[in-house]
Amino acid sequence: MGPQPNRTAQCPLEGSVVVTPPRRGHSGNPQHRAGDSNVAGLAARKAAARLLAAVIDARTPLDGLTDNEHGHPQYKALDGRDRALVRAILVTALRHRMTIARLLSKRLEKPLPPNATALSHILHVAAAQILFLDVPDSAAVDLAVTHAKSDPRTTRFSGLVNGVLRSLARAKQEELAPALAATSEAPQWFVERLTAAYGAEKTRAILAAHRHEAPVDFTVKADSALWAERLGGIVLTTGTVRVEKLAANVTDLPGFADGAWWVQDTAASLPARLFGGIKGQRVADLCAAPGGKTAQLILAGAEVTAVDTSKNRLARLAQNLDRLGLTAELVPTDLLDYRPARLFDAVLLDTPCSSTGTVRRHPDVPWTKTMADVEKLAALQRKLLAHAVTLVRPGGRIVFSNCSLDPIEGEELYSAFLTETPGVIDDPIRPGEFADLDPFLTSVGTLRTTPADMVLESPGISGLDGFFAARMRRSF
Numbered sequence: 001m002g003p004q005p006n007r008t009a010q011c012p013l014e015g016s017v018v019v020t021p022p023r024r025g026h027s028g029n030p031q032h033r034a035g036d037s038n039v040a041g042l043a044a045r046k047a048a049a050r051l052l053a054a055v056i057d058a059r060t061p062l063d064g065l066t067d068n069e070h071g072h073p074q075y076k077a078l079d080g081r082d083r084a085l086v087r088a089i090l091v092t093a094l095r096h097r098m099t100i101a102r103l104l105s106k107r108l109e110k111p112l113p114p115n116a117t118a119l120s121h122i123l124h125v126a127a128a129q130i131l132f133l134d135v136p137d138s139a140a141v142d143l144a145v146t147h148a149k150s151d152p153r154t155t156r157f158s159g160l161v162n163g164v165l166r167s168l169a170r171a172k173q174e175e176l177a178p179a180l181a182a183t184s185e186a187p188q189w190f191v192e193r194l195t196a197a198y199g200a201e202k203t204r205a206i207l208a209a210h211r212h213e214a215p216v217d218f219t220v221k222a223d224s225a226l227w228a229e230r231l232g233g234i235v236l237t238t239g240t241v242r243v244e245k246l247a248a249n250v251t252d253l254p255g256f257a258d259g260a261w262w263v264q265d266t267a268a269s270l271p272a273r274l275f276g277g278i279k280g281q282r283v284a285d286l287c288a289a290p291g292g293k294t295a296q297l298i299l300a301g302a303e304v305t306a307v308d309t310s311k312n313r314l315a316r317l318a319q320n321l322d323r324l325g326l327t328a329e330l331v332p333t334d335l336l337d338y339r340p341a342r343l344f345d346a347v348l349l350d351t352p353c354s355s356t357g358t359v360r361r362h363p364d365v366p367w368t369k370t371m372a373d374v375e376k377l378a379a380l381q382r383k384l385l386a387h388a389v390t391l392v393r394p395g396g397r398i399v400f401s402n403c404s405l406d407p408i409e410g411e412e413l414y415s416a417f418l419t420e421t422p423g424v425i426d427d428p429i430r431p432g433e434f435a436d437l438d439p440f441l442t443s444v445g446t447l448r449t450t451p452a453d454m455v456l457e458s459p460g461i462s463g464l465d466g467f468f469a470a471r472m473r474r475s476f
Contacts, residue, residue, distance in 0.1 A: 042150075044082040045143045047074040048089040049121040055094065055364045057117055062090060062364040093128035094363040095211060098183040100127045103175060107164045118153045122161060130169050131176055137169035185211060190356070190366040193374075197407050198450070205452035206405070206466075212459045214360035214451075216243045216250075219269050219292065220261040221299060221324075227261060230254050234461070236454070237436040240266035244461045259324040264292035267357070267449045267467040270437060271401035272296040272348060274429060274447070274471050281345035285328075286335050286388055289313030291320045293348060294328055302346075304328040307338055336387050343393040351381040353402035353409050357466025360451055378408045385417055389424050392474050397427060401469035405450060410468030414446065418472070427471040446470040 051072055054060040065072045066087050075086060093100065104123050105111060112120055126144035129135040144165055148158040184191050184207050194203040218241040220227045228235045231253060233243035241261070246253070255261050272293040275283070279301030285294045288306035294317065297304045308314045311332045318330055331338065354374045359365050381402065389398050402409055418426055428445020431438050440449050447469040456462040 039143070039146055041082075041139065041143050042146055043074075044078060044085050045089075045122075045125055045147055046150075047072070047078060047082075048086045048093075048125045049118070049147065050074050051086065051090055052093055052121045052124060053117060055090070056121070056367055059368040059370075061368055062094070062362065066090070088133060089125055089128050091213075091363055092132045093124050094367060096128065096132060096180075096185055097124070097367070098185045099176075099179045100124055100131065102179050102183055103127065103131070103168055103172075104164060106175075107167050108160075118151060119148070119157055119161070122147050122151075122154060123164060126161075126165050127168060130165065131172055141165040141169065180211075186366050189371050193371065193406055197405065202450070202452060206450050209451035209459065209463045210359045210363065212360065212463075213245075214265070214463065214465075215461055216246055217241070217264060217266045217269075217464075218243070218261040219264040219296065220255075221259075227255060236266055238266045238269065239436075240264075240269060242266070242461065244458075256323075259326075262292055262295060262320065262324060265358075265361075265465045266454075267465040268292060268403065269296065270440070270447060270449070270467065271350060271399050271469040272300070273434060273437075274399045274469060275300075275346050275348075275397055276433075278302045278346060282342070283346045283348065284340070284344045284391060286338075286347060286349045286384070286391075287351060289317045291317035293350060295321065295324055295326055297348065298326045298328060305331060305340070305344070307331045307333060307335060309334045335384055338387075338391070340391060344391055344396065345393060346397045346399075347388050347392045348399045349385060349388040349401070351384050351400070351402045351409075353377050353381065353404040354406060355403055356405045357403040357450070360463065360465070374404070374406050374408055377404075378406075378413055381409060382413060382417065385413075386421065389421070389472075389474055394474050394476050396474055398424075398472050398474065399469060400472070401447075401467060403465055403467050405466040410448070410470075411442070411446065414468075414470045423474060423476050424472050425475045427473045429471055 051065045054065055054072065055062055064070070066075055068076070075083060078086065104127055122144050126140045129140035130137050141162065145158050145162045148154040148161045186207055191203065194206055198206065218227065218231065220241055224235045224239050224241055228241045231241060231243050232247065233241050236242055250256060250263060269292070278297065281302050283297050283302040284305045284307060285297055286307045288294050289308045289310060290313065291306065294304055294306045306317060306328045308317065314330055314332050321328060354369050354377050355362060355365050356369070385400055392398055400414065404410060418424060429437065429441055429447060430445065431441060437447065440447050440453065442448050447467070449464050449467045451463040451466055454462060454464050
């Protein structure tokens with residue numbers, strides 16, 4: 001994930017209503033007052049609104065906010081069941097943000113002003129439950145009204161909250177489908193970038209895929225058919241085992257404790273395969289955590305060095321490898337400072353990026369990133385790639401990849417790099433070289449996947465993360 005600028009995002013509900021600020025002298029958290037702490041479910045809704053504000057207003061990634069160890073205090077104070085509810089509300093509110101905004105705006109005599117963000121978040125949290133989650137409408141409405149009354153920033157609008165949400169609940173059967181058809185669920189900058197890169201039709205397919213929760217993919221050590229049967233999934237053409245919805249926590253599934261597999265989107269499993277035969281070769285996996293690609297390289301017979309700047313992420317990688325019964329040399333260092341004693345036979349660089357290819361799993365991404373972030377990350381990737389090629393011996397291969405949908409971080413960056421970098425030559429992926437990858441090859445021999453690819457029987461089992469990968473050699 002890239003740097004998170006502390007800028008306020010524009011809420012889709014804007015206008016000219018004046019909102020009363022918190023009263024001077026009010027003590028404690030404005031989201032909490034004595035007397036409402038025992039209302040069942042209220043703490044979860046308050047946490048959801050607070051975290052939605054952090055995502056939309058402060059561009060804070062959702063995963064960090066909902067981390068069970070280091071997440072937001074208001075989230076960590078909840079029990080496991082309420083944490084799951086908060087997570088479901090937030091993912092839903094972000095996945096369908098524009099549809100929710102459209103249906104709420106229809107019920108307002110005048111749009112909400114930019115400083116009415118607290119009120120907007122209360123409405124979005126409740127609307128997500130009413131429109132998309134299995135929560136009684138009455139509970140969603142009543143808790144939103146109680147929430148509004150408990151916050152001095154919104155207490156005078158509790159009647160508005162009640163009226164808007166009850167109207168929404170009555171009309172959802174009639175209005176939801178047309179609203180879904182009329183919205184793209186993404187901020188304008190993101191829609192424009194996708195359209196410029198893929199055209200209007202492919203963009204619509206990508207955005208439609210973003211409305212569906214991603215399936216869970218497993219890379220297995222051996223016998224994909226056996227593990228598909230045990231896990232209740234299917235085997236994709238890439239060899240990945242795919243399950244639409246898990247019946248248990250990942251750690252409780254068969255094969256987890258034995259290290260028979262690891263969770264890895266099928267698109268993320270493709271770059272490591274592009275080296276071909278690497279048995280006995282010294283291979284560096286740069287920016288390696290959490291280690292899925294590291295594990296692939298080890299299983300292919302390589303002697304692997306895993307490099308990552310984060311000691312914590314590298315520690316998690318070590319835990320993952322230990323569970324899988326695999327070993328690698330682990331190097332905690334900034335990649336730009338890394339100078340190995342010996343050059344490698346091959347190098348895999350899966351760079352930090354905007355993560356716009358993972359919106360199905362992380363619907364906060366379009367709302368926490370801007371075009372400026374994409375450009376900054378592309379500049380960083382260019383520096384990392386320039387250094388990565390110095391770590392491989394002449395004649396050795398380099399695979400460059402990331403999970404961005406934007407050509408600035410993929411196709412355009414790679415083309416410019418080849419033109420500007422002496423001693424590096426293109427090593428295109430040939431049709432038929434990896435038969436199952438042919439649908440994802442570009443005309444110039446790079447690899448590109450999008451969430452609209454790999455269309456199967458239903459949206460819930462289809463698609464894959466957006467990925468770019470290219471292969472090159474060091475010529476001298």
